[in-house]
């Protein structure tokens with residue numbers, strides 16, 4: 311094994327997820343583990359995929375496509391970072407899920423490109439729950455309008471749920487952020503039912519990173535995005 315620590319680190323993360331699932335009052339029955347592979351060299355990412363994760367997360371389109379070409383075709387890719395409208399065309403058909411849909415303009419572009427390709431693109435709406443200036447994402451109060459508009463008018467976008475990046479803060483501050491995202495999803499599900507928006511069937515909550523994935527699982531995450539805890543610290547070039 312070329313990456314001696316990878317298997318042990320991955321096993322530890324999986325065990326911690328299982329423990330949080332067992333203990334968390336709001337924990338989901340199924341939690342998918344994404345290994346966030348940004349800045350990690352392709353052979354190491356391939357080793358991780360082989361050890362068994364549910365998907366690989368990248369936050370840049372170019373890096374995702376270049377690594378995707380170097381891994382087995384069965385690998386499942388997720389775009390977790392900000393997507394520029396002018397890159398939407400390149401990502402259609404390349405990923406299992408886009409976690410970072412956060413504007414009407416981007417939704418319209420994805421709809422147009424997916425329609426042209428004859429595909430459905432699966433997305434999460436990114437929510438800036440804590441209202442941090444430095445972060446992308448919709449304000450919680452904006453989520454319903456965009457979700458409803460997509461469900462009504464954009465047949466090539468499937469909205470699978472919500473995503474957030476929590477503040478880099480102690481657990482006591484992070485937990486309510488995750489709880490709020492869960493409550494927002496539940497509220498949207500109730501409204502969708504009330505207004506018979508059958509296409510709006512949000513199940514997923516993508517939340518939790520290396521520092522806070524255990525709390526996120528306890529609060530109902532269905533997808534966690536873990537990078538440095540699996541691969542070690544990142545080296546940006």
Ligand SMILES: *Cc1c(COP(=O)(O)O)cnc(C)c1O
Nearest residue numbers: 346369390519520535536537538
């Ligand atoms: C980098 C990144 C992660 C993983 O971060 P770690 O702290 O290394 O686990 C998760 N989500 C997003 C959106 C990221 O950009």
